[in-house]
Amino acid sequence: MKTEFDPTFIASSQCANGSCVEVAFVDGEVAVRDSKDLTLAPFRFTHAEWHSFVLGVKAGEFDLPTSADLALAGVASDND
Numbered sequence: 001m002k003t004e005f006d007p008t009f010i011a012s013s014q015c016a017n018g019s020c021v022e023v024a025f026v027d028g029e030v031a032v033r034d035s036k037d038l039t040l041a042p043f044r045f046t047h048a049e050w051h052s053f054v055l056g057v058k059a060g061e062f063d064l065p066t067s068a069d070l071a072l073a074g075v076a077s078d079n080d
Contacts, residue, residue, distance in 0.1 A: 007031060009042075 007024035009031070024031045024042070030050040033042035045053070056062060070076070 009033060009035075011035060 007026035009022035009024040011020040011022045015035075018035060020035045022033050022035050024033075028047065030045045030047060031042040032045070034040065065073075
C-alpha cells in the first residue's frame with residue numbers, strides 16, 4: 001500500500017550491488033535515499049537545489065582531491 005510519501009525511486013544503471021543512492025521525482029521535489037537503509041526518511045530538495053547540485057557534480061566540484069592537489073595544499077595524503 002502506498003503511503004503519503006511513497007514514490008518510485010530509481011537507481012543508477014551503474015549500481016551493481018544494491019548499495020546505491022536512489023532518486024525519485026515527486027510533488028515538485030527531488031527525493032534522495034540510501035538503498036541500504038530504507039527505514040530512513042529520504043532527503044528532499046527543490047528542483048532548483050537539485051539542478052545546482054547536478055551542475056556542481058558535472059563541474060567536478062565534489063571530486064576527491066588528487067595527491068598532487070593535497071601536496072599543493074600542504075596536506076599529507078593517505079598514500080604517503
